[in-house]
Amino acid sequence: MKLALIPFVPGQAHGRLVRGLAPISEPHIAVLDSRSLEAPGLAPTPHLRGLVVVEAAPLAHPVLRLRGWGLPIVLARETNLPWGEMVWLDAAQGRLATTPLPSPPALPPAPADLCTADGRAVTLLASVGSGEAARLAMAQGARGIGLFRSEYVVAQDGQAPDASLFEARLRAVCEAAAGCPVTVRLLDVAGDKHPPWLPDLPGVSATLGVQGVRLYRYQLARRVVRAELAAIARLAPMFPLRILLPYVTRREEVETWVQEVRQATGLDADKLPVGTMLETPAAALAVDSLLEVAAFAALGCNDLMQCLFAANRDEAAVADQLDFHSPVLYRFLAHVVEHAGNAERLQVNGLLSQWPGVIVLLLGLGFRRFSVDPALLPWLAARITKVNVAQAAKLAKAACRARHAAEVCALLAQDDVGA
Incomplete structure (x- = not known):
């Protein structure tokens, strides 16, 4: 069987x-x-x-x-x-x-000079929640930490974390990264990743409710963010740190929080770059404006797909609506790359780039920086080294022109983008 x-x-x-x-x-x-x-x-x-x-x-x-x-x-x-x-x-x-399957050869870690088959440089980073995960990521060839999920830093007694706890956890990640950049996403709470120290405040448990920077209006959340920034300020002189603002929808939010970061840390853009997540269509469509005030941007594809397809990402009954092969999704992403101006300032986070075959379409659209789960690094690197970007671009254009997801699936099934 x-x-x-x-x-x-x-x-x-x-x-x-x-x-x-x-x-x-x-x-x-x-x-x-x-x-x-x-x-x-x-x-x-x-x-x-x-x-x-x-x-x-x-x-x-x-x-x-x-x-x-x-x-x-x-x-x-x-x-x-x-x-x-x-x-x-x-x-x-x-x-x-129920019978033995052949064992494939073990894959090596992602190479430091990862390139496509036709010589285009690609950067693979890792998304982690701990120093242990960061060590695994670096052993698998990550070129840095593209997303440290700071919301999972919680005191043993369930109380709100202070600056000392943040500093200890972040230091462990930075030391594991061994001089490579570490990007910290500030506190980002959602309905099913609700920390024990945070009370059930109005709107926090709602889908598309009070999350990301919206949460910082509450005094307790703002105090935790201040503790994060204090820890980052202590470590930034020793490690190459960057900050990501979560769940932004407007330029004004980026302007406000870039200024808050500068005031809280005393560090300028050269010493502590501040980027913004693009997790809503509103933010993604304003990428050109947001990049005028943010140093870089990271597409949070999980939440972005939830908003784009109007389907709760945590609800199995509508999981089919979150279609990794939707032509509309690739048309949307093509628009983001075009208006970003410089694809090097864009990073792709979330499951999308790790879904079977999809990395080829993203390379074809122009994306070159990806933050992924540590276990996927060797597999994605092996696929990337076989991709001819010019051919991948043709495949991506065909995916954007497709009328149905089935056509995109068929394109990936017959994809031959090697050099």
Whole structure:
């Protein structure tokens, strides 16, 4: 028996297929659904070797957090699985079988001088939440930390973090990065990544509610951001730090918070560049204006797709609406690149660039900087080295002209963009 699944985190695993995170003493592969992902304190068990995630939204925060477990993961739409049997999982190819699968050769870390087949330089950074994840990323060839998720810095007693705690956690990331740049996203809270120290304030738990810089109107959140900035100010003279403003929609917000950062840290743009996230269509369409006041911009593709397609990223019932192959999505991104003026000032964050085959379209559109999960670095680097950008540009144009997502899928299925 062989099943075709969607690759999510590459790697291979072998073990018994079980429901949920069962505390069993033999190697096993667990099947999780959206309900089991809501369990408090979800964590890998000692003999867990891989995951199959069924009927869940790929962009949901609980699903994305699984990528930090360092295990092979695939996504599945069906539940007709060989329960209780010994299975082999190839999460790079999206295959689950009850007979052994061939083992592919191990991939080396991403090279320091990563280029496409026709010599275009590409920068692969890593998105992390801890010093441990940063060390893994650098070992896998990351050229820096493109996103440090500061909202996951929480005191052991659940209280709001202070400057000392931020400094300790950020220092660990900077030391792991070994002189490469580290970009810190300031506090960014959403409904299902609500820190224990933050009360249920009006609008904070709502989809498209009070998040990112909108949250800083509340005194407690503003105090935590001030603590972050104090920690950054202490470390910036020693490490190449950058700041990202989350969930911006207007130029005025960027202007206000760039000024706040300057006043709080006493550091100018040369010593502490401040960038802005582009997570809403309003921000993305204003990229030219925002880059007049921000040093760089990072597309937060997970939230951007949620807004663009009007579908809650955490709701499995509308997961199909968040289509990684939508021609509209690529037309939109082509507009952003065109109006950014300089693609080197743009960074792509989120799952989109890590979805199977999509990196080719993004290279064809002109993107050259990507921040991804550490486990994906060798796989993306291997794909990038085979891409001819001129041919990828033709493929991207065809994707933008397509009428249906199925046409984009067909383009990627027959894609031949090697040199």
